Amino acid sequence: MMVPVRCFTCGxxxxxxxxEFKARxxxxxxxxxxxxxxxxxxxxxxxxxxxxxxDLVDIVAPYQ
Amino acid sequence: MVPDYDxxxxxxxxxxxxxxxxxxxxxxxxxxxRAMIADVPTLSIDEVRVIxxxxxxxxxQIAHRLGLVPLTTPDDYEIGETTTLALDxxxxxxxxxxxxxxxxxxxxxxxxxxxxxxxxxxxxxxxxQRLEVEAxxxxxxxxxxxxxxxxxxxxYRHLQTVEVVGDTxxxxxxxxxxxxxxxxxxxxxxxxxxxxxxxxxxFPGKELVVEDVPNAFVFHVETDGSFTVEELVTQAVDTxxxxxxxxxxxxxx
Ligand SMILES: [Zn+2]
Numbered sequence: 001m002m003v004p005v006r007c008f009t010c011g012x013x014x015x016x017x018x019x020e021f022k023a024r025x026x027x028x029x030x031x032x033x034x035x036x037x038x039x040x041x042x043x044x045x046x047x048x049x050x051x052x053x054x055d056l057v058d059i060v061a062p063y064q
Numbered sequence: 065m066v067p068d069y070d071x072x073x074x075x076x077x078x079x080x081x082x083x084x085x086x087x088x089x090x091x092x093x094x095x096x097x098r099a100m101i102a103d104v105p106t107l108s109i110d111e112v113r114v115i116x117x118x119x120x121x122x123x124x125q126i127a128h129r130l131g132l133v134p135l136t137t138p139d140d141y142e143i144g145e146t147t148t149l150a151l152d153x154x155x156x157x158x159x160x161x162x163x164x165x166x167x168x169x170x171x172x173x174x175x176x177x178x179x180x181x182x183x184x185x186x187x188x189x190x191x192x193q194r195l196e197v198e199a200x201x202x203x204x205x206x207x208x209x210x211x212x213x214x215x216x217x218x219x220y221r222h223l224q225t226v227e228v229v230g231d232t233x234x235x236x237x238x239x240x241x242x243x244x245x246x247x248x249x250x251x252x253x254x255x256x257x258x259x260x261x262x263x264x265x266x267f268p269g270k271e272l273v274v275e276d277v278p279n280a281f282v283f284h285v286e287t288d289g290s291f292t293v294e295e296l297v298t299q300a301v302d303t304x305x306x307x308x309x310x311x312x313x314x315x316x317x
Binding site: 001002003005006010011012013015016017018019043055057058060061062 | 120121129132133134161174175177178179180181182184186210213216217286288289
């Protein structure tokens with residue numbers, strides 16, 4: 001629903017970078033790999049947290 | 065009595081560092097690692113009083129997310145001591161970790177940009193969604209709960225040496241020789257990233273023997289922002305020191 005605060009595997013705080021990643025790589029046209037490198041999200045475990053995330057609040061909100 | 069350890073920094077930042085320590089035993093290196101993970105206390109939100117939550121998430125989910133936000137560590141707290149933070153955000157908009165207001169000026173979210181919950185202003189509803197909570201952060205150790213771990217991905221590797229023992233077979237296959245960590249080459253410390261973790265880039269066409277340097281460990285330490293790497297490591301070593309002296313006192317006649 002909301003981006004996880006921390007990486008499930010290593011505990012690094014990844015939520016911090018979500019909005020920038022979303023704006024630049026998901027909605028923008030930058031290369032996700034380059035954006036993650038720039039944000040300092042180095043490990044595979046942390047990178048998959050952002051790459052595989054989808055915000056669902058907008059989808060769930062009408063049913064609350 | 066306490067020997068001096070030879071410490072060399074390879075990379076040094078506030079939240080991430082790599083350093084080499086010589087003349088320590090593997091057991092002591094692991095002791096430091098474990099102390100960094102389990103023994104150095106940090107503040108973390110533990111109890112949340114929900115005054116209003118009309119968001120799409122349950123109170124428990126919000127509390128869980130708040131608990132994971134790293135908080136800066138004050139320097140005069142005892143284990144179990146608490147401080148209070150408040151969060152009051154009304155939609156439409158997002159409640160961020162940085163919106164939390166703390167009672168103690170020394171305590172603030174280390175990362176201010178973590179979205180806690182997206183608040184909407186639904187059509188047909190009289191008031192927008194709102195989140196108002198009061199949270200108690202408690203000062204405790206990583207062994208109590210993982211959210212109190214200040215160190216993230218703390219580990220170490222042996223320092224390694226690479227010795228050239230001859231030339232590779234001219235007609236042999238060109239296979240990469242992948243190595244990660246830090247190597248010592250003619251007294252110089254070289255992180256393997258410098259040659260793309262492939263020894264054949266640095267020593268092309270050579271037959272190599274890689275060996276661990278006994279009792280030399282390269283630590284890689286990251287923190288979640290609760291404190292700097294330096295504070296984490298020194299506090300970890302202090303807890304080991306305290307426990308050793310407690311043991312010494314306990315077994316004394
Ligand atoms: Zn991770």
